[in-house]
Amino acid sequence: MNLPHIDFSVITPELIVIATALVVMLAEFVGAHATPSPTRSHRIALIALLGLVLAALAAVAGLGRAATDIQGMLVADDLGRYLELVVLLAAALGLLLAWDYLPQFTKMHSEYYALYLLAVVGMMFMGKSTELITLFVSLEILSVALYVLTGFHRGQLAAGEAALKYFLLGAFSSAFFIYGAALLYGDTGSTHLVDIAARASGGFLTLAGLALLLVGFGFKLAVVPFHMWTPDVYQGAPTPVTAFMSVGTKAAAFVALFRVLQAAGVSYATWSLVLALLATLTMTWGNLAALRQSSLKRMLAYSSIAHAGYMLIGVTAGMQLGLSAVLFYLFAYAFMNIGAFAVVSLLERPGYHATQDATIDAARGLFARKPLLAVVMAIFLLSLAGVPPLAGFFGKLYLFNAAVQSGWIWLAIVGMINSVVSAYYYLRVTVLMFMTEADETSFLRSPLSNATGLAIAVAMVGTLLLGIFAGPWLQQLGQAALAFAGS
Amino acid sequence: MSMDLTAIPLLSLILWLPVVGALLLFFVRKESTIKLIALATMLLDFVVSLGLLLNWSNTGDMQFVEKLLWIPPLNISYHLGVDGISLFLVLLTTLLGPIVVLYSWHNIKNNLRAFMVLLLVQQTGIVGVFTSLDLILFFIFWEFTLIPMYFLIGRWGGQRRVYAAVKFFLYTMAGSALMLVVILLLYWQTGSFDWIELQQTPLDPTVQTWAFLAFALAFAIKVPLFPFHTWLPDAHVEAPTAGSVILAGVLLKMGIYGFLRFCLPLFPDATLRFAPWIAGLALAGILYGALVALVQKDVKSLVAYSSIAHLGFVMLGVVSLNQQGLAGAVLQSVNHGLSTGALFLMVGMIYDRRHTRLLTEFGGLWKQIPIYSALLLVVVMASVGLPGLNGFVGEFTILVGAFKANRLWAVLGTVGVIFAAWYLLAAVRGMLQGPLDNPANQKLQDLSAREIWVLVPLILLFFLIGLFPNLFLDKINPAVETLLHGMNAAAQISFLP
Numbered sequence: 001m002n003l004p005h006i007d008f009s010v011i012t013p014e015l016i017v018i019a020t021a022l023v024v025m026l027a028e029f030v031g032a033h034a035t036p037s038p039t040r041s042h043r044i045a046l047i048a049l050l051g052l053v054l055a056a057l058a059a060v061a062g063l064g065r066a067a068t069d070i071q072g073m074l075v076a077d078d079l080g081r082y083l084e085l086v087v088l089l090a091a092a093l094g095l096l097l098a099w100d101y102l103p104q105f106t107k108m109h110s111e112y113y114a115l116y117l118l119a120v121v122g123m124m125f126m127g128k129s130t131e132l133i134t135l136f137v138s139l140e141i142l143s144v145a146l147y148v149l150t151g152f153h154r155g156q157l158a159a160g161e162a163a164l165k166y167f168l169l170g171a172f173s174s175a176f177f178i179y180g181a182a183l184l185y186g187d188t189g190s191t192h193l194v195d196i197a198a199r200a201s202g203g204f205l206t207l208a209g210l211a212l213l214l215v216g217f218g219f220k221l222a223v224v225p226f227h228m229w230t231p232d233v234y235q236g237a238p239t240p241v242t243a244f245m246s247v248g249t250k251a252a253a254f255v256a257l258f259r260v261l262q263a264a265g266v267s268y269a270t271w272s273l274v275l276a277l278l279a280t281l282t283m284t285w286g287n288l289a290a291l292r293q294s295s296l297k298r299m300l301a302y303s304s305i306a307h308a309g310y311m312l313i314g315v316t317a318g319m320q321l322g323l324s325a326v327l328f329y330l331f332a333y334a335f336m337n338i339g340a341f342a343v344v345s346l347l348e349r350p351g352y353h354a355t356q357d358a359t360i361d362a363a364r365g366l367f368a369r370k371p372l373l374a375v376v377m378a379i380f381l382l383s384l385a386g387v388p389p390l391a392g393f394f395g396k397l398y399l400f401n402a403a404v405q406s407g408w409i410w411l412a413i414v415g416m417i418n419s420v421v422s423a424y425y426y427l428r429v430t431v432l433m434f435m436t437e438a439d440e441t442s443f444l445r446s447p448l449s450n451a452t453g454l455a456i457a458v459a460m461v462g463t464l465l466l467g468i469f470a471g472p473w474l475q476q477l478g479q480a481a482l483a484f485a486g487s
Numbered sequence: 488m489s490m491d492l493t494a495i496p497l498l499s500l501i502l503w504l505p506v507v508g509a510l511l512l513f514f515v516r517k518e519s520t521i522k523l524i525a526l527a528t529m530l531l532d533f534v535v536s537l538g539l540l541l542n543w544s545n546t547g548d549m550q551f552v553e554k555l556l557w558i559p560p561l562n563i564s565y566h567l568g569v570d571g572i573s574l575f576l577v578l579l580t581t582l583l584g585p586i587v588v589l590y591s592w593h594n595i596k597n598n599l600r601a602f603m604v605l606l607l608v609q610q611t612g613i614v615g616v617f618t619s620l621d622l623i624l625f626f627i628f629w630e631f632t633l634i635p636m637y638f639l640i641g642r643w644g645g646q647r648r649v650y651a652a653v654k655f656f657l658y659t660m661a662g663s664a665l666m667l668v669v670i671l672l673l674y675w676q677t678g679s680f681d682w683i684e685l686q687q688t689p690l691d692p693t694v695q696t697w698a699f700l701a702f703a704l705a706f707a708i709k710v711p712l713f714p715f716h717t718w719l720p721d722a723h724v725e726a727p728t729a730g731s732v733i734l735a736g737v738l739l740k741m742g743i744y745g746f747l748r749f750c751l752p753l754f755p756d757a758t759l760r761f762a763p764w765i766a767g768l769a770l771a772g773i774l775y776g777a778l779v780a781l782v783q784k785d786v787k788s789l790v791a792y793s794s795i796a797h798l799g800f801v802m803l804g805v806v807s808l809n810q811q812g813l814a815g816a817v818l819q820s821v822n823h824g825l826s827t828g829a830l831f832l833m834v835g836m837i838y839d840r841r842h843t844r845l846l847t848e849f850g851g852l853w854k855q856i857p858i859y860s861a862l863l864l865v866v867v868m869a870s871v872g873l874p875g876l877n878g879f880v881g882e883f884t885i886l887v888g889a890f891k892a893n894r895l896w897a898v899l900g901t902v903g904v905i906f907a908a909w910y911l912l913a914a915v916r917g918m919l920q921g922p923l924d925n926p927a928n929q930k931l932q933d934l935s936a937r938e939i940w941v942l943v944p945l946i947l948l949f950f951l952i953g954l955f956p957n958l959f960l961d962k963i964n965p966a967v968e969t970l971l972h973g974m975n976a977a978a979q980i981s982f983l984p
Contacts, residue, residue, distance in 0.1 A: 324560075367642075371601070387634060387660075388627035397623070397667070401561065404671040412671065416664035423660055427637075427653055435641040435649050471558035478560050 010068050010076040013055040013084050014124050020051025021117035028110035038100070041109040045099050045451075048113040052092045052120070059084040063476075067483070072192050073131040078480035079323070083127035083255045086330045087248045091120045093338040093459060094244030097345055099451030101240050105153050112152060116244070119145035123252035132181040132191040135256055139177065139220070142252065143170050146245055150237040162236025169229045173219030180212025193263035200264070210264055214274075217260075220253040221308045224282040231289075234301035239348065239358075242297065243341035246304045247334045254311055254330065258323055261315070262485070268318055275316040276411050283309030283418040290425050296344045296358040299425060300337070303384060306422060307333060310399055313415055317402035319485035324477040325398035332383070332391035332466055339459030340380040342452055343373060346445045363429055365438030373448070374433040376460050381426040383463045386419040394467030398474070497538050498551050498567040501581065502614050504532045505607040512607075518599050522592060525603035529585035532610070536581040539574060545961055547571065547969025549620065549683070557624075563680055566620040571966030572747050573617045575821045575959060576740055580613045582944065583736045583828055587729040590832055590941045594839055595643065595727075602643060602729075609635035609733060616741050620682040622670045622749075626663070629705075629745075632738065633659055636722075636730060643727040651718075651725035658718040662708035665701035673698060673753075685753055689977055692756050699757030702750050703765070709742030712765070712802055713772030716795050723791035728835030731787070735794050736828035740820045743798070746805050747813065752970055755978035762806040763893075769806065770899045772799030777906030781913070786837075786844045789914055790830045793870070796903055797823050803900050804885035808974075812888025813967040814960055819881030821959070822952065826870040826878055829945045833863050836938055837918075840931055846914060851923030856933040860919045862942055867915050869949040871908045877952035884960075 008015065027044050059081045067077035095116065102112055122142025129135035147170060151163025181191060187205035188196045200206045218226035234242045261271060286306030293299035311333075314326035347362040367374035383390035396419060400412040508528025515521055539551065549568035557565045569577060587606060595602045612635065615628030633656050641652030674680055677688040690698070708715040719739075723731050751758050776796030783789040801823065804816030836859065837852075838844050853860040865876075872878035882904060890897035923929060934942075952959055 367598075371598070382634065388630045393627070393630075398561075400668065401671050401674070404668065404675050409668065409672060412668045413665065416668055417661075420657065420661045420664050423657060424653075427656060430638075431641065431649050431653065434638060435652070471556075471560075471563075474558060475560045 004071055006070055007068055010070050010074055011125075011128075012062070013058040013088070014121050016055040016058055017051055017117050017121045017124065020048060020054075021114045021121065023051075024048050024110050024117060025114040038103040041103050042099065044109050044113050045095060045102075048117055049092060049095055051117065052088050052095065056085060056088040056092075059088065069130065072194060073134045074125065074128045075130045076128060077484060078476075079255060079258075079327075079484045080128040082327050082477065082480055083251055084124045086251045086327070086334055087120060087123045087127070089331070090244050090247035090251070090334045090338060091116070093334065093342070093455045094240045094248075096451045096455035096458075097240035097243055097338070097342050098238070100449040101238065101345055101452075105155070105238075108152075112149070115145045115148050116241075118142075119149065119245070120248065123248045126252040127255035129256060130193045130259060132184065132193070132196075135260075136174070136178055136181060138252075139216075139256075140174065142249065143174065143220075146241070146249070149241045149245075150233055152238055152241065153236075156236075158232075158236040159238075160236075162233045165229050166233045169219065173216050173226070176212050176219070177216025180209045180214075180216060183209030183212065193259060197263040206264075207270075210260070210271075213260055214257075217253050217257045218278070220249055221257070221312075222250075222282075222305045223278050223308055223312065224285040224305065227282070227285070227305050230305055231298050231301040234304065235295060235297045239297065239341055239345040242301075243338045243345075246300075246337055246341070247330070250304075250308060250311070250333075251330045254315065254326055257315060258319070258326075258484070262319065272316050272318065272408075275312055276408060279309050279312035279316055279411065280414050281309070282306065282312060283415060287418050287421045287425075290422065293425070294359050294361075296347065296360050296362070296429070297341075299360065299429075300340060300344065303422065303425070304337065306418065307337070307384070309418070310396060310415060313403050313408070313411055314399045316408060316411060317399075317406045320478070320481050321402035321405055322399075323481035323484065324474065325395075325402040327477045327481065328398050328470070328474060329395035332395040332463070335459045335462030335466060336380045336383040336390070336392050339456060339463060340377065340384065342456045342459060343377040343380065346373070346448065346452065347443055348445065349443055359441070360429055360432060361441035362443045363432045364436050364442035366433040366442070366444065369438055369442070369444060370448075373444075373456075376456055377433060378430045379460060379463055381429055385423040385426040387423070389468055391463045391466040394470065495538075496553050497535065497542075498553055498569065498618050501532060501536045501539075501577065502567070502611055502618065504528060504535065505584070505610040508532075509604045509607040512600055512604050515600075521600050521603055522588070525607060526585055526588045528607060529581075529588050529610070533581040533585055536578055539569060539577065543574070543962060545965055547965035547967075552620075554620075557621075561623075561674070561680070562678070563623045564621045565624060566681060567618045568620050569618055570969070571963040572817055572970070573744065574962055575817065576617045576737065576744055577614055579740070579821050579824045580610060580617065580737045582948075583732060583824065584610050586828070586832070586941055586944065587732050589937060590732070590835065591727075591729045592937060594835075598642070602639070605635040605639050606729060606733070609639070613733075613737050613741065617744060622673070622680040622682065622685070625682075625749075626667055626670060629741065630660070630663060632741070636726075636734065636738065639730040640722060640726045644725040644730070646725070647721065648725045651721035654718050655722040659708055662715070663705040666705040669698045669701040682748070682753075686973060686977070690754065692979070695754040695757040696760070699750055699754040699761060702745065702754070703761070706742040706745035706750065707765075707768075709745065710739060710798050710802060711742070711795065712768050713775050713795065713799065714768070716772065716776075719795060720788055720791045723794065723831075724785065724787050728831055728838070731791075731831040731835070732828045735790075735831060736824040739794065739798055740824060743801055743805065743816060743820050746802070747817070747970070751805075751808075752973050752977070755974040758808070758974070759978060762808055766803060766806045766893070766896055769799040769802035770896065770903075772796065773803070773900060773903035774906070777903055777910060781906070781910040783910075784845055784847065786834050786846060786914060786918070787831070789846075789910065790827060790834060793907065793910065794823070794827055796907060797827070797870075800882065800885060800900060800903060803889050803896060807885070807888035807892040807896070808971070809888050809891050810964070810967055810971065811884050812892060813970065814963045815881055815884030815886075815888055817963045817967070818952070818956070818959055819878075819885055822869070822877040822881040825945050825948050825952075826866060829866040829942060830870060832941060832945075833859070833866060836934065841927060846917045848925060849918040849928060850921040850925060851919070852928060852931070853919040854923045855928055855931050858933045858939065862934070862939075862946065863919065864915060865946055865949065866942075867911050869946075869953075871911050872904060875950075875953045877949045880953060880956040
């Protein structure tokens with residue numbers, strides 16, 4: 001029997017993360033007699049962080065190299081490497097948030113970090129998959145890990161509710177996905193995207209198969225009307241998990257969506273209108289719903305729905321310009337959104353009850369209490385609103401530019417109007433932070449730990465400087481997108 | 488004698504010095520040091536900006552141009568330059584900078600550092616707007632100016648500050664939303680964001696129409712042109728004095744400047760088409776602003792509404808689309824910045840003493856605080872347009888331009904001038920003359936040396952512009968000529984006589 005040749009260099013970063021996950025899991029047994037303590041938790045977190053950094057270095061080392069693949073199932077191209085980087089960035093920032101957050105409510109530290117790393121692996125694989133079964137397996141790896149992480153705050157009702165909801169709806173969406181894959185297989189006799197692209201009939205089976213796949217992606221991306229789970233899950237999950245998955249899952253699913261659409265075997269014109277409508281619905285619904293939230297986490301959950309909508313504009317715009325814009329946006333979004341969640345995690349009362357977690361009133365008078373923190377939060381929020389010269393503005397600039405260049409002018413207009421609507425609820429938080437005085441509703445977890453501080457600092461530097469200094473780098477993203485679009 | 492300053496990137500220096508000062512402020516704790524650093528930065532910035540005058544050549548071209556490719560994939564450049572249209576607006580900005588810092592010396596009670604940081608970065612934003620020659624760069628500065636002003640109003644403003652700040656932010660942001668899409672549309676059509684390249688690429692009339700409307704909406708809200716003015720009274724009245732001065736002095740001018748720099752040269756056909764409509768709105772604004780100012784009980788709202796009227800007048804000059812109208816609009820923008828800036832400062836000074844701005848609370852101040860009263864009279868006269876002072880030159884030039892364009896415009900505009908004299912003089916009479924019968928006013932202190940120094944530069948400029956207008960017009964005129972010739976060459980219908 002001949003084993004198929006496997007080029008392990010294709011998945012070096014993933015292998016590093018898997019190995020780290022195993023080490024982290026085993027770390028539970030080292031000194032098992034010792035009682036779990038924050039120090040122990042920090043040691044485990046440090047191992048996990050090192051793994052993420054090593055994986056990121058491996059991904060960076062591969063940048064610019066020619067694409068290689070494993071049996072047409074997994075591909076290591078620049079698109080995949082950038083995806084790995086954005087996932088690893090989000091994971092590292094989320095991990096720093098968990099550093100001191102986790103010991104507050106649980107003793108199961110290695111389980112948390114091992115599952116966390118596995119979710120990371122799932123996301124990385126997902127963005128590199130060029131075959132539907134591999135794609136599905138990656139999707140499940142990341143989903144199952146996230147279901148558990150969502151319910152990690154075991155003592156809490158809302159966490160249980162969130163996990164169950166996420167699990168049930170996630171299982172549903174997986175079913176849609178696998179059904180779609182089956183139809184495509186029926187149509188083309190293959191699950192490889194290359195073969196599908198070549199052989200798709202373009203008839204009912206292809207369309208139905210792709211539509212079902214799109215529903216599956218829609219769930220993971222929190223695209224309206226498949227977004228129902230998002231607010232509850234984002235609110236119930238531990239904030240570091242929310243922060244990480246709001247970026248990581250989106251990144252993986254968007255890149256996978258690009259790969260599937262490229263192989264769709266159906267003309268761009270057929271899909272783009274559907275995507276444009278989904279983008280419009282998602283942005284508008286997300287922003288309108290965010291207007292009336294009183295919980296910070298729920299507000300950011302709806303805001304993340306809206307941001308998925310903005311990124312769908314990039315998908316609508318199509319391969320080259322749209323893809324590089326989405327990639328850029330994902331990086332910007334990782335910095336500003338995780339930064340905002342980091343500050344939110346400081347506004348939560350320990351042992352909180354999920355229905356009253358981090359209300360926006362907790363931010364009252366933050367400027368008078370912690371000026372720097374308030375300023376930083378304002379920067380994240382204004383960046384999310386798309387105010388220049390912050391990263392979020394440049395992200396939107398590139399997305400809307402991609403839309404206009406491919407003739408979607410009305411979509412860009414809808415996007416801009418949505419930005420203005422969104423500014424209202426982001427401003428509401430800045431009003432509370434800067435323009436009202438602290439009262440009994442305000443709260444701040446103190447002291448600010450070094451890990452959270454580091455995460456916030458990294459996120460802020462990214463949010464401030466990414467847009468201004470990213471000119472040459474944007475060109476590389478464009479080349480990665482061009483290489484992909486042309487392949 | 489002139490020094491050779493061409494080797495120094497003068498505009499970048501003027502643009503970024505305030506940011507450097509703002510960064511320095513993060514490292515000092517003592518309030519007095521903070522104030523000194525802020526003032527020194529502003530003064531230095533002003534002195535550096537005078538370098539523009541030293542090396543100025545009276546041509547209509549862009550001068551002190553700097554160009555660096557910034558974002559290569561989209562061909563976005565860091566492209567700066569000034570011409571006669573923007574020169575005095577830049578100088579006005581850098582002049583008002585130290586004045587507002589000096590004014591705020593004692594009356595900012597909380598978070599002085601943040602206040603000064605915001606004033607400084609605000610200045611960078613405004614100078615950026617007046618000097619950017621790349622549409623994306625322009626848009627970035629344009630939107631950025633919202634942030635510092637939002638916080639200045641919202642944190643240090645009056646009672647309804649939060650409402651005013653949020654309204655200001657959202658109103659202006661909504662107005663500019665379409666502008667960005669249109670900028671991208673222009674890029675799609677021409678492959679360039681560059682102002683100079685765009686001028687050389689004629690645009691299809693339909694595109695021009697939409698582009699003009701989107702740009703004009705953003706600028707009309709900023710000016711503000713009637714009926715887009717509703718944010719202004721709130722923002723002006725609630726803002727702290729320093730904020731009102733910057734708002735009225737230079738932020739509003741960004742709208743006028745936008746019309747002159749972008750709408751006119753880039754979309755000449757659409758401009759010709761819509762000029763009568765805009766003139767109608769400008770005239771409506773002149774009369775409306777004046778009538779509403781007439782019935783205000785609060786002096787600060789009176790000045791705010793007078794701004795609507797005055798800027799309507801400036802817009803009338805812009806849409807006259809002739810040499811006098813445009814040159815007058817530029818000069819009157821500067822004049823309004825100086826005189827309304829001074830008015831807001833003086834309203835602030837009396838408010839600091841009495842904590843009220845109601846006209847009925849005052850009367851007979853002339854007897855108690857003669858220096859204040861005398862200076863107020865001069866400032867009001869400048870604002871009213873007394874010959875010999877700056878306002879007269881600007882208004883007269885605009886009226887000549889308007890008369891050439893359409894006699895009815897000039898007639899209605901003149902009515903506005905009369906109204907302006909009416910409400911401002913009525914306010915002066917109410918405050919300064921009559922019996923000093925309110926006991927609270929009988930203990931008023933006259934202006935301190937610092938306060939006088941805040942006003943002196945402005946008042947000197949009233950006289951300088953009023954008596955030697957050609958010092959200024961000589962620099963403005965060539966740029967206006969270039970603008971008109973460019974428009975005439977690009978427009979499908981020739982409109983120059």
